[in-house]
Ligand code: 5GP
């Protein structure tokens with residue numbers, strides 16, 4: 567895998583962006599604030615340089631409500647409006663081509679393709695791959711790219727980048743040297759970090775509390791998994807999510823993963839539309855000995871057809887709840 571230690575990738579990305587006369591930016595399906603923030607930051611910069619740019623994601627049809635106040639949303643278009651042919655296609659925060667969903671067909675219509683990402687499991691499906699598995703967020707990789715490109719970060723771009731940084735670091739819990747330096751740089755542009763975090767992470771309708779009470783009631787603890795590491799899991803069934811947004815569904819894993827008796831957490835989320843289809847969120851933590859020795863979930867999720875990071879990964883599966891748990895237990899070994 568190429569990494570950002572290789573500045574040749576940064577240089578190649580800058581060359582491709584400078585050469586492009588039209589750009590499509592594709593975010594991953596079921597978009598989060600990191601993929602959307604990355605896409606919109608790039609769109610703002612390209613638009614300002616007079617380059618036609620389209621940003622899109624294959625599904626769902628609507629942008630999650632919490633992200634509608636991000637600057638640059640006017641550059642978002644429906645998948646059908648994404649041109650078939652373009653100079654440059656940029657995929658942001660997508661670990662594999664499958665994460666583009668139905669927009670995967672646009673890869674072949676692009677003169678060149680650039681993958682910008684931070685997933686350990688990235689398959690490097692672009693002609694140019696700017697992949698930094700050490701980066702906290704894809705928006706951090708975008709910040710490095712803007713520096714190499716000598717593009718200044720204004721408040722609107724900073725807002726987009728901060729959105730990805732604050733969410734992918736779990737509100738600055740999963741950090742590394744340099745994380746707070748980037749946060750400081752973005753905040754110094756005058757953006758309201760508290761308001762961005764509150765909008766993206768800390769605002770739920772009352773119905774969320776009712777949903778949580780039902781969903782957390784399904785939680786099970788399997789303490790013997792992986793020689794005593796332990797697995798905790800819960801189900802978000804279709805009937806539980808009536809009237810709540812994807813933001814509420816995605817919040818469940820952050821509660822389940824706090825279980826002290828389990829080093830691994832899973833939340834099975836039933837599709838609202840396709841029977842027996844579930845998306846699965848996985849999280850692990852290390853032993854606390856400071857050795858980073860937790861289960862590598864990127865490997866587990868990849869084996870189950872998905873992907874992700876060492877400590878946060880996911881996949882899609884079909885079947886009954888028993889089938890799902892059985893397959894996960896088998897993959898965990
Ligand atoms: P989440 O649980 O937040 O949906 O996903 C956790 C991490 O795993 C994210 O970084 C996400 O991009 C990745 N991930 C989730 N589902 C999939 C999947 O189906 N395929 C791949 N390649 N990555 C996934």
Ligand code: MN
Pocket residue numbers: 600601659684703704734
């Ligand atoms: Mn990300």
